[in-house]
Amino acid sequence: MKIAYVYPEKLPSKKARAISVVNTACELSKIVDTTLIYEKNGDNVLDFYGINCNLNLKPVSRKFIIRSNKIFNFNLKKEIKKYDYFYVRHLKTAEFLIKNGANVIFESHEIFQIKNKKIKEIENFVYKNAKGLVFINENLQKKAKKFFNFTIPSKIIRNGCGFKVDFIKKDFSKLNEIYYIGNFYKWKGVDFLIEAVKGLNITLKIVGDGERKNELLNKASKNVKFLGYKSQNEIVNILKNSKITVIPNIPTIDSEFSTPIKLYEYLMTSNVVLASDFPTIQEIIKDGENGFLFKAGDKKDFLKKLNYILSLPQKELETISRNAYKTGKRFTWKNRAKQIVKFIKEIDENNISSS
Template identity: 30%
Template sequence: MTIFYPVPERLNGTQARFIQIVNTVCALSNQGVNIKLISGKIPGFNQTDVLKSFSITPNDTLEFVFLPIIRKSRFLSVSISAIFYLALAIYLYRYKGSGVIIVRHPKLAGFLLTFKGLFKMPIVFEAHEIFHLSTEKASVKTALKRLEKKIYTKSDALITISDKLRDDIDSIFGLTGKACHTVPDAVRDDFFLSETVVAKRTFLFYSGSLYKWKGIDLLIEAMRYLPDETLVIAGGGGRLDELKQLVKHLGLSERVTFTGHLPHNKITELLKDAKLSFIPNIQSEISKYTSPLKMFEYMAAGVPIVAANLPGISEVLQHGQNALLFTPGDVEGLVRQTKTLLNDMALAAELAKNAKEFARSYTYEKRAERIIDFIKRIFYNRNSITQNR
């Protein structure tokens, strides 16, 4: 089996989508699948450099294909996708009929579906959100909804990262007869840390991006009511300076630390000393469907979790079993659940133990197995059941 996985970006960042893509294709190749990971060329970088940047060992069945790409930069105010798309079309035409295409970028998926006849390969779309619901601008919403309808109508199969996302896509666009399977995000094996006594850990912890919908503002606000605690925030991006100003304004500079972007090995080091971890997402169209990488990393590391009770999260985290949940946006609820665990280390340790055991079903190897099984049943066994609930 050969899987072509095109990504219209340069894989030289620490964004969660890059981590998920590279680790997923690596796990697929470890299962014996021939993988062609097709991305934008990075000047001065080769396959070994990219793998090293993600702390991944090279594999004989994983091949990086670098194509020309022009992205927005300080010298160019817009990205030009046409060059990458054209190079990709030529590349895929050379391999027509020889595998399966998996794609998660909507605009690229629309392009591939338009010219699907050239490639003669089934196209599987991996959905992470419903894009037209995330914008208020009418013209953009209409265009995105039209594009998404095309994707869900014409793609050969669909992978979603949560059941809630699958159900809402079905409700809006209709998936009758469409091969569809939920495959949540995952965690690397090296996040399964050796046991550390929770009571001996030293700080509260958040890792990930700092977008407004991630709820970092709420978590910082909660620190006003946790005067004996310190918080480490591992993540960067455009809002970093804004959040630092918020911390300063609230008089929390001595108790809230920002590390900026960190490689995954540094995250694992911090997790060893984290007494609690947080997924404080607020209610939004994006957060409704999220299956955050940090959730699985916290679980694997055995760090007790306090999380917002959102559909994509509560499909994995069960209140009182492997985490404590609170109503999204409720700072009092966040503080209350945090204090519950801080005041009951036995409960915190029990939840962490349960979460760690549960996380063993969500490794990248398990994710790869689910994807391979789905593709084999759909494209190599035409009599299989197509709607996988």
């Protein structure tokens, strides 16, 4: 079986979705013949992410005088007959491939037409005509089933983490820092977090970068430290030494369908996680067992839960930390790739038996 993982954006990239795509494709290549088709962005893709595998890399041009999806698709069309299945997370790319006779597995991360009615026809077409659908969480699968009433095979295959770490026994006797790692989009809740920690005798350390950095710097009090962009290796080391990590997503449609990759990274590095209580997060975090939940967007409840964590005996926090690690170990890129290959083989076998 030959699989093409298509990513019509520039690689390498600092984006979380790029990290997911490259790591997943790399692990797929260890099981089946896999090619990553993407828009080239200069540097060596695998070196940028610090990973090593036999993944076939196929950079495709998206520019001829101007940068355009039509140019990318023109070049992509030449590849269709070379592969058995195309794994895609971009809706318009999925539509193009299906209309040109490709077997497409579409990975869903949101329901686009909720925010953009113009894309309804394309989205309905993909959910009806793809060979299979992959959802990153249960909540999204349920909502999509109501929206599209699809009949094609579907499976929940969550994102993962590639950190190769053992359980880290942390010293919870002194807690004076909390960490946020990720993007600066408003729906990610970093503004909420900066506001919530004002006046607290605790330091908020923020790892990340983005267009809104200066805006956030102006909002931040003295107990907020911006550490800037860090590589994956640097993030591993930061999380090995952190103790309390936060996912502060605020109520928006984006948050409703999101399960951030950083959640798996926090868990894998034995951190105590304090997260917004969206259903997608509750699928992973069980309050008081492997982390803690607070009412999304509620500053009072956030502070109540944070103070509760800070008041807990060290032994209880060690138990939460160990449970977090046990949870995180389930979600690796390797396990994700295995599930994808198994799903595609099931679809392939059903297609053969029904033909």
